[in-house]
Amino acid sequence: MSARPLKVVAVCGSLQLPSKSQALLDAIVEELGEKLDITTTSISLTDLAPTLAGSLSRSTVGPQLETALREIESAELLVVVSPVYRAAFSGLFKHLFDLVDQRALEGTPVLLAATGGSERHSLILEHHLRPLFSFFQAVTLPLGVYGVESDFVDYRIASDSLRERVERVVERAVPLIRHIHPEVTERAEHPASV
Template structure:
């Protein structure tokens, strides 16, 4: 029997509760309804003090190393970040600086961000997509961008955003299914695309 997908979300939110984490959790739930998976949400704000001052991976404590390993071993990633000065947070980038450069090759990644206004919606395509292109990850076709007004008590409330998130997951399913097929393929066998 095929093991469940390892579905990992990374939220670059610095506070708890966090709109970025809430969006990540919503996307995890949507994917979880469509595919059997083990879900994990990594909130970088909770790890900040443990890795913010490190410059090399061997300097990191075990708790951070476990989260990095979870990202590297994931079958599918969801990444969310608040927009800060037009881009992802420095903490978000610092965390991904520790990821091995080949660990995300061909890994499906659903991109999402939160911001104070719609002005920053294109940061998904102009900031996040290039970052994960460096890793040669398979960024999924639709990103999800949410503003402060889309939430009530850290829950998505805007119907258009909820529909966009659902559409992003639906469009991601063929790529996620391919990842699932790869899991069920026996070693040495090619998977038909």
């Protein structure tokens, strides 16, 4: 089997730009790109929100939303970041995944991340995001990353601790991703560890 890049689909659940969630998503994707050969498609809820809210079923979605859904469904690695809205992800974030084919993500690795005002909401990863993707029978990677308000300045990561957590999450994810997709090219300075 010939080596090839990994198809990463990065989904930002924020309803505003710029956002801390987008900054965290960008940092995770950048770190992944340092370890693996990847191609990345970015999907932002801010772009989809106007048509997403009025799409009651898959048969009623417009072309932009259909393209985004197909990208999610064909991901080899899904990276998902959501801000905390009233102790959970937003209704529009959930609605986006309500429109994803129920079987499309079976076996797909998913790296989970979130941002919130304080540490009190860090369990969004375990109590909301992990169960959502478990429903799809996706492979939620064991470690997620959560960033708080104080980790960011002007919508950029300003905390060494958050940068280290991003590095650790990706470092732990790479062997599992390589196990699922052994054909994916790893960067030369990071030899395969599986």
